[in-house]
Amino acid sequence: MNFWSKCTDRLENDLPQQQFNTWIRPLQSVEDAQSIRLLAPNQFVLNWVQNHYLNDITEYLQSIAGANAPSVSLEIGSRAAVQSPQESSIERIQSFKPTPAAPIRHVDEAPMPSNLNPNFVFDTFVEGKSNQLARAASIQIGENPGTAYNPLFIYGGVGLGKTHLMHAVGNMIVKTNPKARVVYVHSEGFVAQMVKALQHNTIDDFKRRFRSVNALLIDDVQFFAGKERSQEEFFHTFNALFESQQQIILSSDRFPKEVSGLEERLKSRFGWGLTVAIEPPDLETRVAILKSKADQLFGVDLPNEVAFFIGKRVRSNIRELEGALRRIIANAEFTGRAITQEFAKDALRDMLAAQDKQVTIENIQKTVAEYFKIRTSELLSAKRSRTIARPRQIAMALAKELTNHSLPEIGEAFGGRDHTTVLYATRKIVELKESDHRVEEDYANLLRTLTS
Numbered sequence: 001m002n003f004w005s006k007c008t009d010r011l012e013n014d015l016p017q018q019q020f021n022t023w024i025r026p027l028q029s030v031e032d033a034q035s036i037r038l039l040a041p042n043q044f045v046l047n048w049v050q051n052h053y054l055n056d057i058t059e060y061l062q063s064i065a066g067a068n069a070p071s072v073s074l075e076i077g078s079r080a081a082v083q084s085p086q087e088s089s090i091e092r093i094q095s096f097k098p099t100p101a102a103p104i105r106h107v108d109e110a111p112m113p114s115n116l117n118p119n120f121v122f123d124t125f126v127e128g129k130s131n132q133l134a135r136a137a138s139i140q141i142g143e144n145p146g147t148a149y150n151p152l153f154i155y156g157g158v159g160l161g162k163t164h165l166m167h168a169v170g171n172m173i174v175k176t177n178p179k180a181r182v183v184y185v186h187s188e189g190f191v192a193q194m195v196k197a198l199q200h201n202t203i204d205d206f207k208r209r210f211r212s213v214n215a216l217l218i219d220d221v222q223f224f225a226g227k228e229r230s231q232e233e234f235f236h237t238f239n240a241l242f243e244s245q246q247q248i249i250l251s252s253d254r255f256p257k258e259v260s261g262l263e264e265r266l267k268s269r270f271g272w273g274l275t276v277a278i279e280p281p282d283l284e285t286r287v288a289i290l291k292s293k294a295d296q297l298f299g300v301d302l303p304n305e306v307a308f309f310i311g312k313r314v315r316s317n318i319r320e321l322e323g324a325l326r327r328i329i330a331n332a333e334f335t336g337r338a339i340t341q342e343f344a345k346d347a348l349r350d351m352l353a354a355q356d357k358q359v360t361i362e363n364i365q366k367t368v369a370e371y372f373k374i375r376t377s378e379l380l381s382a383k384r385s386r387t388i389a390r391p392r393q394i395a396m397a398l399a400k401e402l403t404n405h406s407l408p409e410i411g412e413a414f415g416g417r418d419h420t421t422v423l424y425a426t427r428k429i430v431e432l433k434e435s436d437h438r439v440e441e442d443y444a445n446l447l448r449t450l451t452s
């Protein structure tokens with residue numbers, strides 16, 4: 001029996017997709033009747049799986065095989081290396097194990113001017129549940145470039161801090177070793193520079209420039225989609241850096257395997273190291289970011305009530321939060337008035353009106369129905385089956401969170417239900433978000449769709 005594939009089916013079902021992609025998908029198994037050896041690509045993944053999932057895996061195996069359940073062990077490695085005595089160079093790369101010291105190689109070239117943003121450092125990056133893992137992995141890489149996890153792939157929606165984290169790693173590497181050559185480039189910039197090099201017959205310089213760095217940070221790799229020549233060039237750059245253990249950090253708006261228009265060989269390489277997600281921040285993190293930005297950027301001590309007011313109303317991403325903050329502070333400077341909640345409301349009036357206009361109960365119902373592939377009329381109907389009742393509760397909770405309608409008004413809009421039903425639904429969803437990953441993820445996805 002293939003226990004591991006049964007186990008992964010179950011985990012895929014039980015875990016939020018991002019967790020499954022980050023921790024379970026990279027594992028390979030070597031099985032016999034008595035044991036399953038799980039091969040993790042690096043120590044970080046190994047530790048995480050050990051601490052967070054090993055118990056569940058063992059329990060699940062016992063539940064399906066009882067006393068015959070195989071034992072489970074974890075180690076670093078890859079099946080290619082385990083199974084074939086004659087390793088190819090690709091297999092060697094895949095089974096590469098980190099060495100303790102980062103090799104900063106010596107390059108006989110004039111130092112490259114750094115294009116890192118000095119403000120994007122770890123000190124100015126506010127930690128929250130949504131970015132905890134990405135931040136922890138980035139710090140490890142800053143401390144051990146080229147040897148901790150290579151490449152690091154950070155993915156998440158727009159304006160959530162991917163670029164900030166990449167620069168923070170780069171800045172940390174340069175701080176520790178001022179001779180390190182760290183280059184940040186947006187993937188569109190990489191393409192543009194390559195096209196220019198081809199036009200001017202300087203492609204060799206281009207190749208040398210990118211292949212001689214100690215750390216290459218490439219932002220938004222989804223922009224490589226469909227650009228075959230650039231992908232080809234980047235493939236060789238990637239291999240050159242990887243083989244010489246120089247750090248590569250990539251960002252994208254989605255999981256590597258889901259970036260369409262990218263060659264398979266690139267997608268698979270992107271997953272060789274560690275893939276981490278950044279998710280939209282929760283309210284407390286949004287408030288902490290606002291307070292920290294107000295202080296750092298403007299030297300303003302933002303009152304808590306104002307920070308909560310902005311954090312509650314602006315949910316889509318951190319760039320938008322910053323935009324709202326700038327607007328309030330500019331207005332306060334211009335008018336000389338104190339920053340109170342009333343003042344903030346006034347300053348953001350247009351922005352919030354535009355936002356409020358978009359999120360109506362009707363809009364929520366339509367979006368939720370589409371998401372769960374049911375009909376809007378079913379949300380309003382008396383049907384009580386789980387497949388309808390749960391989406392209905394989620395829609396009610398969203399209506400409570402995103403609109404200013406009262407509970408009776410929301411009940412009315414959901415087929416004339418009582419306000420206590422709405423209250424029950426919102427409480428139930430709060431509870432389920434804590435205990436059921438699926439609900440948590442569905443709710444977050446819907447919130448994002450409705451507010452961005």
Ligand SMILES: Nc1ncnc2c1ncn2[C@@H]1O[C@H](COP(=O)(O)OP(=O)(O)OP(=O)(O)O)[C@@H](O)[C@H]1O
Pocket residue numbers: 124125126127131156157158159160161162163164165220253289318319322
């Ligand atoms: N955790 C955080 N703490 C403080 N500031 C943050 C945090 N996350 C993001 N920011 C700020 O939000 C703004 C947008 O972040 P960033 O440019 O890194 O987003 P991104 O994910 O790269 O977006 P895009 O996909 O559009 O490139 C930046 O000014 C950044 O400093």
